[in-house]
Amino acid sequence: MIAQLKRNKFIGLLFAAIIVLSSILSGCSGTGPGGEKASSNEKTKDGKTVIEFWCSWGDSKKDYFEKWINKFNESQDKIVVKATYIAGDAWDQRITAAQAAGTGPDVMTMNYGKIAYSADQGKIKALDEYIDATKWDDLYDWSNKMVTVNGKHYAYPFNAEPGSILLYRKDFFKEAGLDPENPPKTWDELIEYGKKLSTDKHYGLTAAGTTDDLAWSHWGMQAMMGGLAINDDWSKATVNSEGNKKLFEFWNTLYKEKIFPKQMPGLYTEIEPLVDGRTAMMFNGSFVFDALRNKYADVVDNIGVAPLPTPDGDYKKTTATLGGWTFVVDGNSKHPKEAAQFIDYMLAGDPEVMVDFFNLSKFSSFTGRKSVDAALEDNEFAKNDEWRKMIQEKVLPYAIPEPIYAWDISMSYANALERVYLKGEDIDKSLAQAEKEINDYIKNNNYAGTNPNKK
């Protein structure tokens, strides 16, 4: 009996010891969640400050970043930037884990959609005190707005790209007796062209076909039709509108007339169905220019681009939202000044750094800086680039930033659309359900008034 007790005590102690030991090993302080922890504050042997930079562009543009980071490191003797490249899929896990452990980078890439919340939560630092006012004056109004939260700048724009434009095959237009230089401008024209272009060999038009893709790629079209799915202070669903009703009817017609295939041949961002001739027209983002010009150069001459058609053909309506990338300084960075200096060099300094990027990515995205556009005036390719010209004239000035409200809300919209074209549900009924879902979301999550841009 006594031996038994002793043994139990021994086991108890052993396990207690293990738990304590592993708590120490896993770095769990046990004082409650959160709290400030230092991010990297190393110095090199020769006294240079080390700035950790995490970049989500590793897979495609690593050489570009390496080149200009090296130039920055050589250009001065106080700071050394060390870059880590993380693939898109692993980014969220890596960054969240690092932030939780207090080992996040000093500078990182961030898309526009995350800026307002990150600023609100103190995840990123305001940059006004570190980056000279003239550098902010160089921004266009639209790009300036996209990095400003409550009057302060929290990021410096890297690039911007409209998420929805029309791409089409000029050769297929000719075969169908359509003018390849005159793409459809109105919805009716799009339907008419689509019917003519739907053949045994290719579909008339492809676009977003998954709930996920519909949820975001339709933002531009919702704005075109008068508004997004929720009002500005996030207190009321605005999804059940006349505009959305017309949009749903239009989308449903594209299916009914068999202009859209029953099942889209790929995800929204894939350009391949257009390249290999499975479709004659496609809704996609300007980001595909990079692949078109670098990877599929042999078909590029056969491809035309235009703004998304609008109900009445007026391109001066919103047809796209702007996504894209910025650089930010982590809220816990010990060296915000040096971190901002690096951002300044890469994004806000000599326009050549950015010109080099746009050149490499074949102008698939756009600058938010006047001086970079001015420098591009001297670039032969950029100057004669019809696609770039079209987007700068007809898309960018009317585009809006990607909305930042909860993903659930965009999904409610997408589900409403799917109910109509997949299950044949009545449009009014489906939009009413989306309205109810969004209003329930607002209520259950105390969502009204939480828009960080409107606080």
Next chain:
Amino acid sequence: MNQKYILKRNDRKTAYIMLLPIVLLLTCFVVIPLIYAIFVSFYEWSFYKESIFVGLTNFKRVLKDHLFYKAIWTGVKFALIVVPTQFVLAFLFANLIKSLGGKLSGFIKSAIYIPYVISGVVASIIFIFIYDFDGGIANYIIGLFGLEKTAWLIDVKVVLGAISVPAIWLGFGFTTLIMLSGLNDIPSSYYEAAEIDGANGFQKMWYITIPLLRNIFMYVIVVGITGAIQQFDLPFIMTKGGPLNSTMTPNLFIYNHFINDPYLGYTIASALLLFVLIGALAGIVFKLGNSTKSMDS
């Protein structure tokens, strides 16, 4: 208790030392994170500001969300398609392999085990090609029978079944081998005795094979159900959870919140609720099968 089972003191020490590494690892990577997760689930957790205690708010938000229930139900439906199909196929194949001798059974064993080592990601991509509307082999085959082309990954009625096929294909090799090892464990003398008593093939299966495989069945079902409910890669790559959330398995649902939410509260609370639910489900299966005790003891 039999004398030989009483361990000597030294043996006990050795046993503890052998257990130490796994207990240490489990504590580090399972027990502590779990306790910590429960702890932070009561907070609006922030890495940069003071976290705010919010009590049960995170759990309430999850429990009020109809999409959470829908995701759980989708996971259950997925399991109800995958597990029984896999189970029957595996049982038939295990019996077939047992009855075959020598090289042929070895070949079949390796052939059906190969899918198990293929990653879910690769399988998803293969099946995206198979389910392609115009170029895919699935529509080609049903076309041979004069049927109309199906939009496998878009039609709400068939999509869950469509993504179950790769899940069954991936998992049934493993299940078959487990069942086969169970079959090989049954002493052949039982069957011989039954034969002398005049039992036919069905009776041998019903009165000997199935009762003696009960523990194996339990294991296969519990592992199958928990695995199927937690399916992630197939819907993530093939459908992103759509259309109309009909392939939104619980893990994909939680992942989407992790990726898209500005705060982590909802994600952690829903993950913990799922953990409780899967634990309860496994408990129910064990209880129904009354298999907490081994059949031998």
